[in-house]
Amino acid sequence: MPETAAETPTPTTAEAVLTISNLCSGYGSVQVLHDLSFEVRNEIFTILGANGAGKTTLLRTLAHLLPVTSGSIGFRGTDVTHAAAHETARLGVGYVPQEAAVFPDLTILENLQVGAMIGDRAFDECLEEVFQTFPDLRSKTHLRAGNLSGGESRMVACGRALMQDPKVLLLDEPTAGLSPLYVEQFFETIESIHRTRNVAVLLTEQNATKALGIADRVMVLSLGEGSTPVDAAEMTKERLKEAYKL
Amino acid sequence: MLDWLDAFLISGLFGVVQIIGLGLLVHLQMGLTRVANFGVAGFWGLGLYVFGILYGKVDWPFGDPWQFLVCAIAATAASALAGLFVAWLISDLDVDGALVGTLGFATVIFLLATAWSDLTGGAAGLGGLGFPYDAGPAKTNEFIWFVLTTAIVAGILAYVLWVHRSPYGRLLIAVGTNEPLARSLGKSSTRAKLTLFTITSGMMGLLGVMQAVMFRFIIPANVTINITLAALAGLILGGITRAWGAVVGVLFTVALFDIVIQFYVPLPQEWYTQAIPVAREAIFGLALVLVLLFRPKGMLGEMKRPQLMRRIHDFK
Ligand SMILES: Nc1ncnc2c1ncn2[C@@H]1O[C@H](COP(=O)(O)OP(=O)(O)O)[C@@H](O)[C@H]1O
Ligand SMILES: [Mg+2]
Numbered sequence: 001m002p003e004t005a006a007e008t009p010t011p012t013t014a015e016a017v018l019t020i021s022n023l024c025s026g027y028g029s030v031q032v033l034h035d036l037s038f039e040v041r042n043e044i045f046t047i048l049g050a051n052g053a054g055k056t057t058l059l060r061t062l063a064h065l066l067p068v069t070s071g072s073i074g075f076r077g078t079d080v081t082h083a084a085a086h087e088t089a090r091l092g093v094g095y096v097p098q099e100a101a102v103f104p105d106l107t108i109l110e111n112l113q114v115g116a117m118i119g120d121r122a123f124d125e126c127l128e129e130v131f132q133t134f135p136d137l138r139s140k141t142h143l144r145a146g147n148l149s150g151g152e153s154r155m156v157a158c159g160r161a162l163m164q165d166p167k168v169l170l171l172d173e174p175t176a177g178l179s180p181l182y183v184e185q186f187f188e189t190i191e192s193i194h195r196t197r198n199v200a201v202l203l204t205e206q207n208a209t210k211a212l213g214i215a216d217r218v219m220v221l222s223l224g225e226g227s228t229p230v231d232a233a234e235m236t237k238e239r240l241k242e243a244y245k246l
Numbered sequence: 247m248l249d250w251l252d253a254f255l256i257s258g259l260f261g262v263v264q265i266i267g268l269g270l271l272v273h274l275q276m277g278l279t280r281v282a283n284f285g286v287a288g289f290w291g292l293g294l295y296v297f298g299i300l301y302g303k304v305d306w307p308f309g310d311p312w313q314f315l316v317c318a319i320a321a322t323a324a325s326a327l328a329g330l331f332v333a334w335l336i337s338d339l340d341v342d343g344a345l346v347g348t349l350g351f352a353t354v355i356f357l358l359a360t361a362w363s364d365l366t367g368g369a370a371g372l373g374g375l376g377f378p379y380d381a382g383p384a385k386t387n388e389f390i391w392f393v394l395t396t397a398i399v400a401g402i403l404a405y406v407l408w409v410h411r412s413p414y415g416r417l418l419i420a421v422g423t424n425e426p427l428a429r430s431l432g433k434s435s436t437r438a439k440l441t442l443f444t445i446t447s448g449m450m451g452l453l454g455v456m457q458a459v460m461f462r463f464i465i466p467a468n469v470t471i472n473i474t475l476a477a478l479a480g481l482i483l484g485g486i487t488r489a490w491g492a493v494v495g496v497l498f499t500v501a502l503f504d505i506v507i508q509f510y511v512p513l514p515q516e517w518y519t520q521a522i523p524v525a526r527e528a529i530f531g532l533a534l535v536l537v538l539l540f541r542p543k544g545m546l547g548e549m550k551r552p553q554l555m556r557r558i559h560d561f562k
Contacts, residue, residue, distance in 0.1 A: 065426045089432035097427060103420050105487075114416050118432035164432060 015041050017168045017200040018062065019074035025061040026069060026224075032057040034224045035071070040168065044194050044201045046211045046232070048240070049221035055204035056098055058221065059170045062202070063095035064088045076167065090118050094166030094199075098173045101157035104146025108137055111145050111156050115163030129197075130159040133189060151182045162193070169193070171203040175210070187214050208240055253385050255509055260392045260460055262501045267399040267453050268477040269484070269492025270406050271446040277486040278415065279442055280422035282344040285332065286450060286477050288352030289325045291359065291469030293451025295372075297321035298464045299365055302374035314378035314459070322452045329447020333440045352474065359466040371465040375458055388460065395456045402449055406489050418442060476500055479530045499530055 016039040026032035032054045038045075049055045060066045062073060064085040072081040075091055089095070102111050112130060116123050131138045134155040140148075145156055154174060161169055174190065175183040191214045194201045204221075205211035212218065215232040220240065230239070268286055275283045300317040328351070336347040359366045366372055377387045409415040420428040421435045428435050458464055476499070477492070484495025503526045508518065 060426075063430050065429065084434065085426075085429035086432050086434045089430050093430075095430040100424055100427065103423050103427070105419055105423055106416060110416050113413065114420050114428075114431055117413060117417065 016074070017042060017076055018202065020062070020071070021074070022071035023058075023061065023073065024069040024071050025057060025066055027057075027066070031069065032224045033061065036221075036224075036226045037071075038219055038226060038229050040200055040202050042198065042200045043216035044191065044203065044214055045229070046215035046218045047202070047204045047221050047226075048206070048208050048211065048218060049204065050206065053221045054224040055221055056172055057224075059095065059097075059172045059202070059204060062170055063093060065095075089164060092165070092167030093170065094161030094164045094168070095170045096154075096157045096161050096172060096174065098176065098204075102145040102148070102153045102160070104144070106145055107142050108145055108148075108156050109141035111160050112141075112163050115160035119163070119165040121165055126163050126165065130162050133162065133193060134159055150177050151179070151186075154178065154186065158189075158193075162197075162199075166199060168200040168202060171201065173204050173206065176206070183210055187211070190214060208235075251385070251389060252509070253388065255505070256385065256388050256392050257460070258504045258508060260388075260395060261504055262496060263392070263396050263399050264453055264457060265473070265476050265480055265500050266493050266496045267395075267402050268450060268473070269481040269496055270399070270402050270489075271449055272477055272481055273486060273489070273492050274406060274409060274418070274442060274446055277481070277488070277491065278409070278422055279418045279439060280341075281333075281336070281439060281443070282341045283348045284345050284471075284474055284478075285348030285350070285352035286474040287469050287471055288348070288355040289329055289332075289447040289450040290454040290457075290473060291352070291355045292328050293321040293325040293454030294458045294464055294468065295355070295359055295366055295454075296324040296451070297455040298372045298375060298458045301458075302372055303365070310376075310378035318452065318455045321455050322448045325451020325454065326444045326448030329443040329445075329450075330440055332447075333443030337436050337439055349471075352469075352471065356466060356469050359469055366466070367464070369466060371463055373463050375462040375464075377459060377462075391456070391460050395453075395460070398452065398456065403489075403493065405449075410489050414438075475530075479534055483533055499533065503529075 018040040020039065021037050023036040024031060024033055036058065047055055047058065057066065061068060064080075064083055064087075068081050072079060074080065075088065075093065078091070080088055080091065083091075103114065106114065112127060113123075116126055119126070136152065137155055137159060140152070145153065148156065158169075158171070158174070171190065175186050178186060187210055190201060190203065193199055203211070212232050212235060217229045218232050218235045219229040220227040268290060272283055272286060275281050297317050297320075300320055301313065306313045306316070332348060332351050336344040339347060360368060362368075363370070377391060379387070379390070381387055381390055409418070417428065417431075417433055417438050420431065421438050425435050428438075457468070461468075476496075480496035480499045481492045482495065483499060484491035484493065488494075503522070507513070507522065513522070
C-alpha cells in the first residue's frame with residue numbers, strides 16, 4: 001500500500017498524478033472519509049462503493065470544494081492540500097460532479113466555453129477534439145444545457161472538463177441513471193479519452209461489472225474507509241464481497 | 247427652444263432614466279450573478295453625498311469643469327470601493343446574508359447623511375452645487391444634463407449587453423447558477439463577484455453624482471430605500487434575467503406613473519398630491535405580486551440565450 005507518499009519523490013510518487021495520504025474529510029463536524037491513502041497514476045483508477053460510501057465526498061475533496069480535515073493531497077509532486085478549487089483546476093484537475101454537472105442557463109457551446117477559460121491551447125482545437133469525442137454535441141451547440149437529457153448533460157459536463165485540458169479527470173458516477181446502451185458507450189468513450197489524450201481518470205461507480213472492464217486498478221470505499229487498491233484483473237467476486245463488507 | 251418641455255417633465259424623465267440605469271446594474275448583480283442587493287440606495291447615495299460634499303464644501307484651486315470632473319471621479323471611486331468592501335463582506339454569505347448586508351450598508355449611509363450634519367447638512371440639506379457649464383436658462387442646462395445622463399445610461403445598457411455575450415458574463419452566470427462548479431473552472435468566483443460589485447457600484451455612484459448636479463440640492467430623504475424599491479420593482483417586472491428587463495419594466499412602472507399619468511392623463515389637480523403617490527406604490531406592489539405569480543420570469547419571459555447564441559455564432 002503506497003502509504004509513504006508524503007516523503008520526497010521516489011520513482012513511484014514521481015509517476016503518480018494524485019497522491020492521497022491519510023486523508024480525512026467531511027461536512028462540518030461530520031467526518032465522512034477516514035484516513036484514506038492511495039495514489040492515482042496515469043491510469044483509469046476506479047473507486048467502487050455503495051450509496052453513501054463517501055465517493056462524492058472524496059471527489060469533492062479532491063476538487064477542493066470541501067476542505068481537508070487532515071492528511072494531504074499531492075498533485076504531480078506538489079502539495080496542494082490547501083489549494084483553492086480554482087488553483088487546482090488550473091494545475092490540471094478536471095471535475096465532473098455526479099449531479100448538477102452543467103450550467104443550465106448556458107448553452108452547450110457556452111458550457112464548453114466556460115471550460116476553456118483556462119489552458120493554453122487554442123479554443124477551436126479543443127472544441128474540435130470534444131466534438132470528435134462526443135459527435136452528438138456538434139449540431140446542438142446552441143441548445144440550453146438545462147433542457148438536455150441525462151446522457152447529453154453528462155457529455156457536456158465531460159466535454160467542459162476536457163476543454164480545461166486536464167491532467168486528471170475526476171468523474172463521479174458518470175453513468176448513473178443512463179440507459180444500458182449509453183452506459184457501455186460512455187465507458188468506451190472514457191477509455192478512449194484516457195488512451196488518446198493521456199489523461200489519468202479517477203472514476204467512481206456503484207456497479208462493479210461494467211466499471212471493472214475499463215479500470216486499471218480498483219479500490220473499494222466502504223463507510224469512508226478504503227481497501228488496498230488492486231489491479232482490476234485481480235478483483236475477483238470474493239475479494240469484492242470481502243471489500244464491500246470491510 | 248425647449249418650449250414644449252415642461253421643467254417638471256425633464257425632471258420626471260431624468261428620474262426614469264436614473265432608475266433604468268440602476269435597474270440595469272442590479273440586473274448584473276441579481277439577475278446574472280444572483281447576489282442580492284437591497285442596498286442600491288446606499289451605493290447611489292454615497293456617490294451623491296461624496297460628490298456634494300467635495301463639490302460644495304471644499305475650496306478647489308480650479309473651477310469647472312475640472313472641479314466637477316475631480317469630484318465626480320472621487321465620488322465614483324468612493325462608491326466603487328464601498329462596493330468592493332460590501333462584496334467582500336457578503337462574499338461567503340447566502341442570499342439572506344447578502345440581503346441583510348447590503349440593506350445594512352444603505353442604512354448606514356442614510357444615517358450618516360442624517361446625523362453627520364457638519365458635513366452633510368443633515369436634514370436641512372446640502373446646497374452650493376451647480377452645473378459645470380452655463381448654457382443659458384436653468385431649463386436648458388437641465389435639459390443638457392438630462393441628455394448627458396441618458397448617454398451614460400445608454401452606455402450602461404451597452405455594457406450590460408456586452409457582458410451578456412462576453413466570457414466574463416458567462417463566468418458570472420456560472421457563478422450565479424452553481425458556484426461550487428464554477429470554482430472548478432479555474433477562475434476565482436470570489437474575485438468575479440468582487441470585480442462585479444466594484445464596477446457596478448461605481449456606476450451607481452456616478453448616477454448619484456448626476457442626480458446631485460441635476461437638483462443642486464441634497465437631502466437624506468433622497469437616499470431612502472424608495473430608490474432601491476423602484477429599481478427592483480421595475481427590474482423584476484421586466485424580467486430580472488433579461489438584459490432589457492430593467493428598461494421595459496421601468497417604462498411600465500415609474501415612467502407610466504411619473505410621466506404618462508402626471509402629464510398626459512387629465513385628472514383632478516388634488517389627486518396628484520394625495521391619491522396618486524399612494525396608488526403608485528399600491529399598484530407597483532400589486533403588479534409585482536401578479537408578475538411573480540403568473541410570469542415569474544418577468545414580462546419578457548425567460549432569458550432566451552439559445553436564440554442569442556444561434557445569432558452570434560451561427561455555425562454548425
Ligand atoms: N452536504 C452534506 N452534509 C452532511 N453530510 C453529507 C452531505 N453530503 C453527504 N453527506 C453524508 O456523507 C456520506 C457520504 O455521502 P456521499 O459522499 O454522497 O456518498 P456516495 O457518493 O458514495 O453515495 C453519507 O453518509 C451522507 O449522508
Ligand atoms: Mg455520490
